[in-house]
Amino acid sequence: MQSRLLIINCPSPYFVHVPMGTFGLCDYLNQRKIPVRMLNLALYDEARMATVLNHCLEKFCPTHVGLTFHWQETAEGVLWVGQHLKSRMDRLKIVCGGFTAGYFGEELLKKCPFVEYVVKGDPERPLELLLRGAEPREIPNLIYRNGAGIRANKASYCIDEETISRISFSTLTYLVDHELYIKAVEEKLGFPLFIGRGCLFSCAYCGGSNESFRLHSQRLRPVTRSIAAIVADLKRLKAFTKKIYICYEIDRNYIKALFEAMKCEKTLVKTFQLNYGAWQLLDTEFLDLYRDLFIIDKQEKPLFEISPEVFDNRSRQKIKHQVKTYSIQELKQNLGLINDRLGDSVKVYIFFSRYHDTARTYAATREEILGIFRLKHDLLAERFTNVKVYYDHLSTDVGSRYWESYVDKPRDLDTLISWTRRLKSQEEYGFPVDNLCIYIPKTLSDQEVFRCESLIFILKSLEA
Numbered sequence: 001m002q003s004r005l006l007i008i009n010c011p012s013p014y015f016v017h018v019p020m021g022t023f024g025l026c027d028y029l030n031q032r033k034i035p036v037r038m039l040n041l042a043l044y045d046e047a048r049m050a051t052v053l054n055h056c057l058e059k060f061c062p063t064h065v066g067l068t069f070h071w072q073e074t075a076e077g078v079l080w081v082g083q084h085l086k087s088r089m090d091r092l093k094i095v096c097g098g099f100t101a102g103y104f105g106e107e108l109l110k111k112c113p114f115v116e117y118v119v120k121g122d123p124e125r126p127l128e129l130l131l132r133g134a135e136p137r138e139i140p141n142l143i144y145r146n147g148a149g150i151r152a153n154k155a156s157y158c159i160d161e162e163t164i165s166r167i168s169f170s171t172l173t174y175l176v177d178h179e180l181y182i183k184a185v186e187e188k189l190g191f192p193l194f195i196g197r198g199c200l201f202s203c204a205y206c207g208g209s210n211e212s213f214r215l216h217s218q219r220l221r222p223v224t225r226s227i228a229a230i231v232a233d234l235k236r237l238k239a240f241t242k243k244i245y246i247c248y249e250i251d252r253n254y255i256k257a258l259f260e261a262m263k264c265e266k267t268l269v270k271t272f273q274l275n276y277g278a279w280q281l282l283d284t285e286f287l288d289l290y291r292d293l294f295i296i297d298k299q300e301k302p303l304f305e306i307s308p309e310v311f312d313n314r315s316r317q318k319i320k321h322q323v324k325t326y327s328i329q330e331l332k333q334n335l336g337l338i339n340d341r342l343g344d345s346v347k348v349y350i351f352f353s354r355y356h357d358t359a360r361t362y363a364a365t366r367e368e369i370l371g372i373f374r375l376k377h378d379l380l381a382e383r384f385t386n387v388k389v390y391y392d393h394l395s396t397d398v399g400s401r402y403w404e405s406y407v408d409k410p411r412d413l414d415t416l417i418s419w420t421r422r423l424k425s426q427e428e429y430g431f432p433v434d435n436l437c438i439y440i441p442k443t444l445s446d447q448e449v450f451r452c453e454s455l456i457f458i459l460k461s462l463e464a
Contacts, residue, residue, distance in 0.1 A: 004036070005064045005131060008038075009074075010041060010080075011041040011042045011046075011049055012073040012076075021169070022068060023194070024164070026038055027167040027168040029124075029127065037174060037176060038174050057088070064093045066094075066095045069099075070101075072397070075420050083114060086114040094117075096112075096118050097118065097123045099216045099398070103207075103215055104118075111414065121157070130142065155217070158218070159223060161223055170194075185243075191237060196248060197223050203321060205397065207399040216399045230258060238268070238272070242295065243272065244274055252283075256285060259289040269292075273296075274290070274294045290342075303347045304347070304348045306349070308326070309351065310352065311372050313327045328375065332375075335379070344385060348384075350389045352391045354391065362444060365448075369452065372391050392434055394435065396436055396437065419436065419438055
């Protein structure tokens with residue numbers, strides 16, 4: 001019997017996006033004549049999810065279902081979908097993959113009876129072999145049950161540049177109701193453009209850092225697609241959307257080379273609006289290329305995101321673990337450069353987060369708070385009217401250095417589930433939390449944390 005794979009992006013009220021690699025996985029399998037479809041349950045309201053899922057199962061008749069467990073926001077969604085599938089079609093083989101699945105690995109099989117297999121790291125070749133009926137012991141990156149218990153094969157497969165450049169990450173027709181997905185992502189930042197996999201940097205808070213990739217994917221170094229492959233994806237995408245998003249610039253020169261290649265394609269000039277997540281400050285060459293290439297509409301201004309995360313310059317160097325970061329003064333100068341080259345025709349969002357292990361005392365935390373709000377005041381006084389500063393709770397990503405260092409029993413799936421539920425019901429803290437904020441320095445007393453939260457609340461209220 002021909003294997004057929006349905007990949008389900010599990011529901012989350014916070015996370016509508018399909019992990020970017022999933023479109024590429026569909027294309028990889030389709031090129032090898034393995035039927036594959038994708039269903040994004042996050043697109044539907046809770047009352048419709050079961051009906052939509054059941055209809056898709058009946059219409060596509062999969063032999064295998066892949067559950068994307070890619071960020072902590074989907075934890076409860078994975079449990080619901082897995083239990084629903086097994087209650088309805090016990091014969092289905094359920095595979096779980098993604099960053100969070102790879103991180104928990106064998107623990108998922110112990111705690112979730114509905115999961116038959118977990119893929120740790122890159123899924124392309126392992127899933128091809130599994131769907132072709134290979135013996136589980138012969139499949140790299142696979143964790144599975146056998147008569148002796150749970151076995152974990154070596155995670156030896158990492159996709160190479162040649163293979164990742166031969167597959168499309170923009171063929172939207174693999175996705176059921178892809179029109180709904182495009183509408184949903186256009187209401188946010190746009191369709192994410194897939195540049196590569198892995199990271200050079202080791203930011204302490206990030207579950208997609210270099211160190212985190214070693215934990216959940218056994219990936220030691222990034223792999224980047226060819227520029228020609230990305231240009232080909234853009235040519236496909238323009239039939240579906242004009243709004244795209246890039247947040248992957250481990251090499252700024254690579255991004256500029258991509259922009260230069262796009263300029264050589266007349267059909268791609270002034271075709272897309274690009275929202276851009278910058279990992280470094282923006283230089284003149286980048287801004288000029290951006291101005292010449294992308295749609296700049298003052299009615300719906302495109303967005304630049306810059307994430308200093310902390311106000312103190314030395315703290316930024318520590319948590320980002322990069323050879324060179326930037327100071328707040330350099331950030332302000334860069335905002336001036338952006339306005340010089342693009343005027344107020346783009347929005348700039350600056351993101352700070354709390355709490356980090358660089359501010360362990362009330363005095364240090366209070367200085368952070370006041371510095372950020374002074375910056376807001378300075379930007380307004382200097383007429384940076386297109387700049388908005390955000391100051392949110394840090395989300396403690398699974399697999400990050402913070403998660404590994406500061407969470408009790410970090411490799412226990414129950415830790416994630418219990419924290420998710422407590423935060424969702426606002427049981428953990430006496431103040432609203434807008435992220436999976438697990439880490440708060442133990443050196444801050446409950447009273448001091450309350451004082452910090454109260455100070456931020458008052459300052460935000462005064463701004464309003």
